[in-house]
Amino acid sequence: MDIPVEIQNFIRVWFAAIGALCFCYYFLTRIPSGIFRLFFVLPIVYFFLILPLDLSSFHLGAPTIFYLVWLANFKLLLFCFDQGPLSSYSSLPLLHFLSIALLPVRAKHVTRVDDNNRRDREVVSDKHVIRDNNNKPIVIPQVKSEPIVTGTKIVSDRPLVQEKAFKRKYISEGKEFVSNKDATRDGSKISTHSCLIWVKLILLGAIIWAYNYRELLHSNVILVLYCLHVYLAVELILGLTVVPARALLGLEIETQFNDPYLATSLQDFWGRRWNLMVPGILRPSVYFPVRAISTRVLGKELAKLPAIFATFLVSGLMHELIYYYLSRARPTWEVTWFFVLHGICVCVEVTLKKVLGGGWQINRVVSGVLTLGFVAWTGDWLFFPQIIRNGLDQKAINEYYVLVGFFKDRLLPVLGF
Known part of the structure; x- marks a missing residue:
């Protein structure tokens, strides 16, 4: 990977995305919401779909794909009907509009x-x-x-x-x-949060170092390392990308993870703890519309089940699309089935909770172990095979070493070290 060329492509992609959103801000906001505005937004959605194809690196490509192809496109589709975080565009300055459209941030009021x-x-x-x-x-x-x-x-x-x-x-x-x-405790949490970031960085470095001895490790140990790697890398990379928006514009960073290792059920894991930007955008774009339609047919109590399933199905398809961008390999649909399976399981879980009420509960420690064990087992079965088969895991690991070498050979001499 030629790092300077990749960085140039990365900058070009993001400036193109910003230009497209400036068009939305100055022109499309003057068009009445509804199908007519959607007609003009669809070319922007297509433009965002093809922009990441110019990137080949994992660590620059993955966040760009997630932000443009998933978050920005879904926010723009909601914006067509005056829904979602961009619905208050008339009161947002341009920089706030751009940041909220492209990043997991929101205005603080x-x-x-x-x-x-x-x-x-x-x-x-x-x-x-x-x-x-x-x-x-x-x-x-x-x-x-x-x-x-x-x-x-x-x-x-x-x-x-x-x-x-x-x-x-x-x-x-x-x-x-x-x-x-x-x-009143928020201020005291800031220093603790900073310490946790350093701990997670050190732990991520230790995991990358442990990959050097992968042939000596048991397959279950490697599975645990992969799970921790995904969690730490996603949280740190996505968290670092929005720091400038918070520092310069005073925007509020959306919660990304809420201690997923403490989840006591699949509903708790996916809805309240894991990568909360995803359910945050899927609720208004998929869950609420499907539930509203289903309510007319199935009634209020049963309507949430097809809404839950549709939300997981869309999440699976979007993950499949992300895998394609990163690997450029033909989809094999395992990751889609991973989310379909979890959608079915969450529906069953919600139904059982409704039937049993609060009369029968599993110990939190036991339910936590079962939840994380099920996520890890199904991940090993359906989520990770496409990553490993297409060499994305090795690609990500190699990029860490390339970045370290680039920093030592190019940047440190410039800084005088």
Whole structure:
């Protein structure tokens, strides 16, 4: 891999993407939402689909594919119908619009309920209505002590009894609920988070070093290393790419991972802990529309099952597409079946929880081991074979050594070392 050429291609791809989104910001926002706007957005979607084909490296290509082909395209499709994070485009400066479209960030807003209206009312900011993931205005009932709303994070100073009911309502709608007591701890978490980043970097380096002795390791040990490698690499790479947007524009970084190793069920793992940018964009683009359609046919209780399955199916197809970009090999559909299988299992899990209620629960330690064991086993069966067969694992490992050599031979002399 010629690093200077690859970096030039990388810069060219991203400047092209930024140019396309500037066209959306200055021209497409003037077009009425709906099918007519979709007609003009589809060429941009196609453009984003072909842009990553100019990249051959794993570590520059994978984030670019994820951001352009998946996140940006889905956000643009939602934008056609005034849905999703770009629906408030009229109040967003250009740089904020570009960052929110291309990266897993969101605008940070702090608003209070208007005290002039004593009835139930929308939470409004100076610029736009705060909406949930289904683009519906957040309605908060009249109480003496009103909450503060920051984006999709609800910070409450209500009495305890009211807070519990409020918490259940907003968690059920996919929002993060934080009491004032928890909110005061945010500052203390920053230093802890920084330490964890360094620990994860060291652990990732140790895993890469261990690959030198792969022929001496048991297959189960290699499987554990692969699982840890995917988790650490995805979290660190995606996290580092959005730091400039947060530092320069004050945007809020979307939560990426929430300690997935503590998951106690598949629903918990995929919905609340693993790569949360994906369910965050699939809920408004796939889950909510399918559930709304299914409700008319199956009723409210059963409608969530086809919605869950459709969400996992789309996720599988998008992963298959990412694999194609990285390997340029003909799809064999194992990774799609991986997500189809997990979609079926989550549907079964949701149904069993509904039937059994809270009367029968497995110990959290046992359920955690079973959950992670099932994810690892099915990953070894369906998720990793395409990676290993196409040499993507070795390609990623080799790039680490190439980058280290490039840093030592090219950058250190420039810095005077």
